[in-house]
């Protein structure tokens with residue numbers, strides 16, 4: 001039996017974080033990208049992290065954040081993992097004293113094996129949909145057949161996942177984990193407890 005883990009990203013409120021955990025999320029994501037409609041302030045993020053019970057991984061999402069700003073933030077909030085969703089080099093992602101994921105936005109010409117080689121220090125590679133001009137959170141799926149089988153690193157599948165498509169996605173891609181944001185919202189930045197519950201129930205039915 002393979003367990004597929006779930007991360008619910010773009011949490012902006014304590015009540016949504018607790019509802020995500022209640023639904024069975026393994027990880028929650030906090031978006032520190034000011035241009036996102038799901039961006040959180042440090043104060044918001046601190047309140048969310050403080051409210052969480054044990055054994056829930058907190059992931060901070062960043063898009064090309066300058067190193068000094070990132071380090072200043074990390075000194076003030078105990079995030080477990082960093083998710084880099086911009087044009088960060090492996091050097092930008094490293095040296096923060098935490099494991100990290102790199103998001104790769106997939107399109108036909110993406111060489112995923114080469115990307116895994118470049119980001120070989122990453123704990124996992126997150127695969128998201130390529131949409132020009134948007135670093136992520138597009139709510140769109142990509143062609144999962146572009147993902148080679150037996151990649152050397154754990155895959156976190158993202159991009160347009162919902163309770164309606166996540167089982168098929170898991171069957172086709174066999175990722176280590178799935179990551180959802182827009183597919184479990186009722187409006188941007190506000191999560192829907194029932195959609196989160198339905199999403200994780202579908203993930204667990206694939207076990």
Ligand SMILES: O=C(O)c1ccccc1N[C@@H]1O[C@H](COP(=O)(O)O)[C@@H](O)[C@H]1O
Nearest residue numbers: 009036135136137139159160180181182
């Ligand atoms: O959520 C955002 O606004 C966002 C902004 C910039 C980069 C990434 C962002 N979100 C991440 O994108 C993927 C897919 O999201 P969706 O399920 O398609 O809405 C996920 O990792 C989000 O956390």
